[in-house]
Amino acid sequence: VQLLESGGGLVEPGRSLRLSCAASGFTISSFAMIWVRQAPGKGLECVSGISGSAGRTYYADSVKGRFSISRDNSKNTLYLQMNGLRAEDSAVYHCAKDWYGAFDPWGQGTLVTVSS
Amino acid sequence: SYVLTQPPSVSVAPGQTARVTCVGNNIGSKSVNWYQLRPGQAPVLIVYVDSDRPSGIPERFAGSNSGNTATLTVTRVEAGDEADYYCQVWDSSGDHPVFGGGTKLTVL
Numbered sequence A: 001v002q003l004l005e006s007g008g009g010l011v012e013p014g015r016s017l018r019l020s021c022a023a024s025g026f027t028i029s030s031f032a033m034i035w036v037r038q039a040p041g042k043g044l045e046c047v048s049g050i051s052g053s054a055g056r057t058y059y060a061d062s063v064k065g066r067f068s069i070s071r072d073n074s075k076n077t078l079y080l081q082m083n084g085l086r087a088e089d090s091a092v093y094h095c096a097k098d099w100y101g102a103f104d105p106w107g108q109g110t111l112v113t114v115s116s
Numbered sequence B: 001s002y003v004l005t006q007p008p009s010v011s012v013a014p015g016q017t018a019r020v021t022c023v024g025n026n027i028g029s030k031s032v033n034w035y036q037l038r039p040g041q042a043p044v045l046i047v048y049v050d051s052d053r054p055s056g057i058p059e060r061f062a063g064s065n066s067g068n069t070a071t072l073t074v075t076r077v078e079a080g081d082e083a084d085y086y087c088q089v090w091d092s093s094g095d096h097p098v099f100g101g102g103t104k105l106t107v108l
Helices: none
Strands: A002-006 A009-011 A017-024 A033-038 A044-050 A057-059 A067-072 A077-082 A091-099 A102-106 A110-114 B009-012 B018-023 B033-037 B044-047 B061-066 B069-074 B083-090 B097-099 B103-107
Touching: A002 A091, A002 A102, A017 A033, A017 A091, A017 A110, A033 A077, A033 A102, A044 A067, A044 A077, A044 B097, A057 A067, A077 A091, A102 B033, A102 B044, B009 B018, B018 B083, B018 B103, B044 B061, B069 B083
Parallel strands: A009 A110, B009 B103
Antiparallel strands: A002 A017, A017 A077, A033 A044, A033 A091, A044 A057, A067 A077, A091 A102, A091 A110, B018 B069, B033 B044, B033 B083, B061 B069, B083 B097, B083 B103
């Protein structure tokens, strides 16, 4: 069971990025998945999540209306579309799989830097 | 939203016991999970449902939860245990996880 994020990079304020989380060893549509970020010197923050079969979504207030979570079952990949990026969105973004209410495994993360 | 409070740092000498607390309102009624984060690495689940350990996690890592405080206890601390530790529960709404602010464990 493994998760691999990609899609991070340096982007100007107001622009967009799409993060990907490729899963192997399990079927993402069967499990809840989350995106968690860690800004420099800060703690973990769950910014978005999607439930298993029902596909219900969650967004933190800090990203609501700007970020969108989705998944492509045919590619077994989770996405996070990030629009209207701000400096405060700069962070390492991890995806993680729900495991009986805990999260395991996690991906190594992808770095997003929002700066002009 | 539910709030979890952790001490920013804990320091302990090698071979001693470290305790990392996680305080939340009636946290004893919730299931608490703990994660270890090392710089540049993926977070690792080390304790789930208060006190269970995933396979491969040493018995030196133990969790407990009662009242308003959950505790991660690391016995016989080693240099390799130096990392950030985060507690996690599900928000009372049930629709998202909540993390504590994290505790940096320093091995002196």
